[in-house]
Amino acid sequence: MCGTCGCGDSELVPVEVHDRILAGNDRTAAHNREHFEKWSVVAINLMGSPGAGKTALLEATARRLGRGVRLGALAGDLETHRDAERLEKAGIPSVPITTGSACHLDAEMVHRALHDFPWQDLDYLFIENVGNLVCPAIYDLGQAANVVALSVTEGEDKPLKYPVMFRTADLVVLTKTDLLPHLPDVRVDAIKDALARVNPAPALLPLSARTGEGLAQWTAWLESRRAHRAPFPAEAIPALQP
Amino acid sequence: MHEYSIVGALIGRIEELAQERRANAVHGVFVSIGELSGVEPELLATAYTTFRERTICERANLTILRVAARWNCPECRQEIPRGAILECARCGVPARLAAGDEIVLERVEMEVA
Numbered sequence: 113m114c115g116t117c118g119c120g121d122s123e124l125v126p127v128e129v130h131d132r133i134l135a136g137n138d139r140t141a142a143h144n145r146e147h148f149e150k151w152s153v154v155a156i157n158l159m160g161s162p163g164a165g166k167t168a169l170l171e172a173t174a175r176r177l178g179r180g181v182r183l184g185a186l187a188g189d190l191e192t193h194r195d196a197e198r199l200e201k202a203g204i205p206s207v208p209i210t211t212g213s214a215c216h217l218d219a220e221m222v223h224r225a226l227h228d229f230p231w232q233d234l235d236y237l238f239i240e241n242v243g244n245l246v247c248p249a250i251y252d253l254g255q256a257a258n259v260v261a262l263s264v265t266e267g268e269d270k271p272l273k274y275p276v277m278f279r280t281a282d283l284v285v286l287t288k289t290d291l292l293p294h295l296p297d298v299r300v301d302a303i304k305d306a307l308a309r310v311n312p313a314p315a316l317l318p319l320s321a322r323t324g325e326g327l328a329q330w331t332a333w334l335e336s337r338r339a340h341r342a343p344f345p346a347e348a349i350p351a352l353q354p
Numbered sequence: 355m356h357e358y359s360i361v362g363a364l365i366g367r368i369e370e371l372a373q374e375r376r377a378n379a380v381h382g383v384f385v386s387i388g389e390l391s392g393v394e395p396e397l398l399a400t401a402y403t404t405f406r407e408r409t410i411c412e413r414a415n416l417t418i419l420r421v422a423a424r425w426n427c428p429e430c431r432q433e434i435p436r437g438a439i440l441e442c443a444r445c446g447v448p449a450r451l452a453a454g455d456e457i458v459l460e461r462v463e464m465e466v467a
Contacts, residue, residue: 122378122465127371129459133364133385216356247356250392250457276392279451305439312425312440312448 137251140219144226144254151232154337155239157253159277160261162243165287165321167195169261169330170238171202172321176331179203185238186225188217195240204238205229216247219254236334245274257282257337264288264295268302275310283315283333290320357397360457361405368462372410377464380414388456389423414463423454 132138148155160166167187174183185206187195196208207229209221222239231237239255241248249258260281262270265288271278278284284307292298300318307314317333319326364385372380383402387393395418402416425434427442428450434440440449 122467124381125375125377125464125466127375127462127464129367129371129461131367131459133360133367133457133459135367136363214356214359218359246392250356250360276390279390308439308441309437310440312450314440 134251137219140223141252141254144219144223145256146254147226148237148254148256153231153234153237154257154334155237155253155255156334156337157239157241157248157255157258158261159241159245159248159258159281160243161245161263161266164243164261164263164266166240166243166261167198168321169285169287169319170199170204170240172324172327173331173334174199174202174204176324176327182233182235183238184229184231184234184236185240186217186222186229187240188221188242190214190242199240211242215242215244216251217241217253218251222253235338245270245277249277249280260284261287262303264291264298264300268298269306271303271306271310278307278310281307281311281315282313283317284311285326285330286316286318288320288322289318289325290322357393357401358405360393360398361401364402364459365405365409365411367459368414369410371462372464375464375466377410377466379465380410380462381465382417382461382463383411383414383459384417384419384461386419386421386456386458386460388421388454390451390454391457393457395420419460421453421456424452425449426452 158166170185183204185199185204186209187199187206188209188211189195190211193208196206199206207225209217209225239253258280260277262284264286286303304316307316317326317329319330368380368383387395399416399418406412425440426432426449427445427447429445429447432442432444434449442449
């Protein structure tokens with residue numbers, strides 16, 4: 113500091129930012145999305161509680177669609193590669209993403225996993241998120257749609273208790289409906305009502321991976337997401353660079 | 355507990371801003387957190403206190419502005435009451451979220467030489 117004029121004195125400056133704290137994640141997600149769209153791959157962010165039936169839904173999807181539709185998956189898990197192994201067995205090429213203690217996938221984890229995986233040839237890439245009804249909803253991954261699996265045993269009021277997750281759902285798949293006869297206190301209409309109070313465009317699809325109920329509607333919904341894709345000459349696009 | 359990863363991104367961003375402006379220190383950090391953002395202000399504050407050590411934010415206070423969720427009709431702008439079905443009773447169109455999903459860094463007060 114200079115004693116004559118005060119030059120060199122530090123000064124307190126307010127810097128206006130007004131930007132999303134997760135802007136870095138948003139940029140990576142936009143990058144992922146651009147790649148998915150260019151290669152006409154429909155990326156689905158599949159979320160839900162642990163045990164909601166996310167992996168079983170994908171196994172049933174593969175059984176139903178057979179070899180005509182190319183499915184792939186990134187399977188997020190805190191530990192183990194069990195989900196990815198189950199999916200591989202069901203005929204869905206998969207890459208496990210072990211998050212350690214992280215409760216969610218972020219766009220960067222998805223981006224890194226894509227480097228190990230021939231995802232460009234797929235029709236659908238399922239991103240099976242970490243089983244958790246809170247954190248995964250906050251991170252954009254570059255997906256075309258959010259699907260939340262909610263099992264009938266989780267109770268009628270789950271959407272009201274976890275509005276952040278259910279607000280972001282383009283589709284809620286109500287799983288394990290084969291158990292409904294054993295659950296006299298669970299009414300599908302009440303779940304539908306709860307969803308309509310947290311999501312402005314609520315879509316609820318009751319489904320049983322065991323009996324096959326709802327699977328036709330589920331694959332029709334998937335097909336409708338494919339119809340949104342713009343045709344694009346794949347050879348015009350450079351491969352995803354590390 | 356994603357609040358730690360959010361604080362990581364927050365401090366990373368502030369370090370960039372401080373570097374750009376050649377700041378010596380940061381005195382205040384102001385963020386907006388919406389009711390429907392999925393971020394718990396208390397957990398965020400705790401994570402911040404833990405995380406800021408040995409960063410440029412070491413002595414910077416964090417001020418969290420909480421933003422309530424507000425839904426309204428995109429056509430007639432009628433507010434949708436809390437807990438109601440998210441559809442405009444008059445226009446029959448889906449409501450839109452007018453406020454409440456913010457996870458925003460609003461302002462940083464830094465000391466510049």
